[in-house]
Every structure is written in structure tokens, then in C-alpha cells.
Amino acid sequence: MPVDLRSCIRYVSMNKILVINNDFDTMVLLKSWLEKKTYKVKYTGNQNEVPKIIKEFRPELVIVDVLQKDVAEQIKSDKKTRSVPVLLMTGYTLRQKNYQLAVDDTIEKPFNLPLFEKKIEKLLQKG
Numbered sequence: 722m723p724v725d726l727r728s729c730i731r732y733v734s735m736n737k738i739l740v741i742n743n744d745f746d747t748m749v750l751l752k753s754w755l756e757k758k759t760y761k762v763k764y765t766g767n768q769n770e771v772p773k774i775i776k777e778f779r780p781e782l783v784i785v786d787v788l789q790k791d792v793a794e795q796i797k798s799d800k801k802t803r804s805v806p807v808l809l810m811t812g813y814t815l816r817q818k819n820y821q822l823a824v825d826d827t828i829e830k831p832f833n834l835p836l837f838e839k840k841i842e843k844l845l846q847k848g
Contacts, residue, residue, distance in 0.1 A: 739780035787811040797823030806844035
């Protein structure tokens, strides 16, 4: 049976993304959408699980909801994980909140999916 090399290459090059959000429905939707884009995804709503997941899963990008912004600060303050790009999801415009956070980029809800995808790709290239 012939092997499709494109599918092998896609599997090998799957980037790993960790989604941290306290809204289970949002996490499931993001996981499904990201997996369709060929990313390998783990998610959690429990901030206490994040260090263990990062150590074991070794994500190349972390997507964090604004309500769990403390996790982003923990990631960026740890010398072992500070190089991992962090994308902050927020329902606030940046004009509404004065964020001085340790994140690499932000995306406002509701998501513009093409823009969201471009931001993800840019951060993965950076990381």
C-alpha cells in the first residue's frame, strides 16, 4: 500500500498548542478548530495544571484567556518557559483595559478566524 508522504510530513510538523481557558465550551471549539488546522492541542481550565502540562507537553504556543492572565505572567517569568509565545484572548478592546501583561500578542473576542490564524502562525514562526 503506497504511503502519502504529505500526510507524514504534516504529522511530523504538527505544532503543539496549549489552550488555557475557564470556559469549557470555548476550549472545545478552539481545540476542534486548531486540530482541523493540523495543530496538536491540549487544553485546561485549571491554572494549577499548567506547569505540569507545559513540562510534559512542551507547547510551542500558549493561548490564554484574559481571565487567566496570571498564567501568562508565570510562563514569561520562568526562564525555562519565557521563550514560549503567549497569545492572550480578550473580550475587551485594548482601549478598554490598560494591559501591561507578559504576552506576545492579543486577539479580541469574538474572533476573526483568519486574523486569529495569522497571529498563531506568526507566533509559531517567532518561537
